[in-house]
Amino acid sequence: MDKKEILKTSKEYEDSLRAMRPNIIKDKLLKEPYEDEDIQKGMNVVSLSYDYAQDPKYKDLMTIKSPLNGKIINRFNNIPQTKEELTARLRMIYTLSTQVGCAQRCVGGDALWALFIGTAQLDKSNESKTNYHQRLLKYLRYIQDNDIAPTAAVTDAKGDRSLPPSKQEEKNSYVHIVKETEDGIYVSGIKSPITMSLYAEEIIVVPGLQYAESDKDCAVAFAIPGDAEGIERYVLGPEINSLCGEFCPAHGTKYLNKEGMIIFNNVFIPKDRVFLCGEHRFAAIFANLFATLHRFSYLACKPAIYDIMTGTAMLISEYNGTKGKYFLSNTSNKILEIYKQSIIVSAMAKSAVVAAQVTESGAIFPDPVYSNMGKYTASENFPKAISILQDMSGNLPTNLPYPELLSSEEYGSHVKPLFARKKGISAEDHYKLNEWIRVFSASNEGGLLQFGSKHGGGNEEAEKVAIYGNSLRRMSQCKKMVKKIILDK
Template sequence: MLTGDQYRASLDDGRATFFEGERVTDLPGHPVLGTVVDNVADGYDWLALKAVDGVSPVSGVPTTPQELREKVELVHTAGMMAHVNYTSLMTLTTAASRLAGHGAEYAERIQAFVTDAQDRDIRITQCITDAKGDRSLSPVKQSDPDAYVRVVDRQADGIVIRGAKLHITAASFGHELMTIPTKAMKPGEEDYAVAALIPVNAPGVKIVNTTYAPRHDDLRIFPMSGQEHFPEGFVIFDDVFVPHERVFLDGETGSAAVFAHSLGLWERLGGLSAMADGADVLVGFAQLVAEANGLERISHVREKISEMIIHATVVRACLEAALSHAETGVFGAVFPNELYTNAGKYTGATEYHKLVRHLHDIAGAAVVTAPSMADLENPEVGPLVRKYMATKPEIDGEYRTRLFHAIRDLTADAYGGWKLVTNIQAGGGLYAQRIVTRKHYDLDGAKQAALQTAGLAGTSTTDAGPSRGI
């Protein structure tokens, strides 16, 4: 296993990473991005304490539902980079399982890479979303053929790819870029049906970083985002050579969607896990601020918090169902249940705004107008700010002010905006979850149950009348 310091040293490999118009040559020493490096390094050291016989606890593929549950809980606690890496490895494992029957060579390459990645204890990030150009046009009809990542040259020992992948969390802070098709490809789009593992420091790879990290001297008013933030990478492949052993798909349009579907499953499971915990936190903030404002017994406030509790419970139940009904693949690996994973992720994302709306309604405008911590410390106005921010003897002004700062940082500032968008988009947009949920739902069983209820059991839906919308 790598130590935190070894991880820091591994980033000094010539990678071309940029932030706010400048190339970053020292990631650990960067005033904004350095915090990310520290977080990932701390995660390495934390996992090392939980190692068994020198093996990282996030290595290995779960083979029972209980192992899957333990992995999900561990990865969720270990931080963003551990989650992204585990999701990448499980995506590859899932894809290998699904390619085994008609892409045996690719499946073997994938398994070899996964083993090597676990041995090296590296971190992998996922590159799936293309620039896409005109969304109404397919890849081959774009005015710029590079709107989707594609193969521009095939050589005796490998391929050359060109294009860009967007919204890649922590791309600059891993070691490998898992680059896969963003969607299914059709005949004639062979050059776009490409999947490969590419080192972050490979010649031609350039990463532009954006981040919600606060640019403020006093991080006390950013209690969450000031301590942990992960940039999104705009990853550019400027004619990057990839040797054959790192190519996991090249031209097989019929298999292009395998990787996206595999990633979607694990991304949505990770999102569902985060939403389950996150919903509990929002409920907690709502109750705390209601008590701080003296509103905890007001009926409409209690009703709002009850609605939030029900949502949090339903999302948690979907997570439990996804893990309890886990399924086993052809290589013995266990995967979360597709139906409950997608239904839970969809529910969590579509209802998130309601939780935030109730929280803001209960908290009041001070969520965005509360004075800073420095104001509380000012000798002239500080005592007055404390006086008027207090509500009762047991709720002093500083406590209530800090509560508002936490709510603002989590739900009403740059980090809050990032969470709002990524809850919807992570793992594919809401439409993708609707499609997968419908695919795995027993619709025929539901129809038969309805026929039974109507006293029409034994009557086909054709005999009963037109089956609309099915």
């Protein structure tokens, strides 16, 4: 490894996972979790972020010199300080997302970023009687020095939504501090679903909600290796065994988002890895910082997904002969409805960068209204875009003959006429496109994408709260303006 840069190869990343204590459970404890096909596909997504960082074509985009250790590091582990860095971060996530759908690695990077800002605020409010920010810097340095891709566990199981943690019958509905000693804290509880958690070396825990004094044991943030004593990680979701075969898109055969649940059973967290410990007023601040930063990341991956859907819609109309003669045909309008979302969300991303503010910590923070509104818009319109694809493709994606038949001597010539469309497009190519649309819009994986679009980074209600919370002044100015227009003569 060049001394000037700390960039692990994807093999080194995978080797470090394999060297960990197996604590990953599917229907039973997996002795060799990283040989599991679905988990391997998830690892491949993270591996790509390591590969691209070494690839001369993407190196500038994927890496940056760290102000902390002076070395070239992966951009995901950098805390952005300038608008240029924000733009580059968005471009990096967009580029990866066009290949893998969800780049996944942003979640841990966003948590480091949120804690960087939050711990500085917390120490300041404690008049520097606490040293959370120094602890965070030490941890960040460890992450950068070892080119680790951590994940972020924010969402608690939450139990009965109408009750605060202290009123829950099931105490483990929230990750909480069980005991505090001179050396650290012990925590228990459930965080789920956590992207990357099955194939991350480190887990960063951030509170997911605001807490009152009575729930201060849940106001906790920390970092811990994924295989620490007392941690169990569970593979979530059904087997994705329908994504296989020669006509399945590379996306499904190579890459997958495999979610995990993390159970903490009285896990010891050493003091220097604890970044919030009972300061309940700061739970909401940490949660909101993370949420806005993560929604900002969505402003890069969502345009990538909408662009993929735009291209898919263009191709299917071309293959099916439904493109239409005129520019503003019925089909063009449908395609435009999908494409429009990519443009709107990208514009929100650019606005979030333009209006970004440097915080006292030195880290820059994208504008919260544009970040939240962009994610809100992207989520709101996702089902519509899926529905347009389903409409444009007709029945074929969910009604494909078995792929083996296409090359069968006996039946190949019988079934191929089903795929006869535009001249020059082979039955195999048409099959592949329809299979791609099925994966996207009517498979377990496509369902995950749709749920991820709705709930990932928090759902629309949470986004609306953030938009309102950050817009009150402007909105009351709107009211004053109208009063002036209609009442002042």
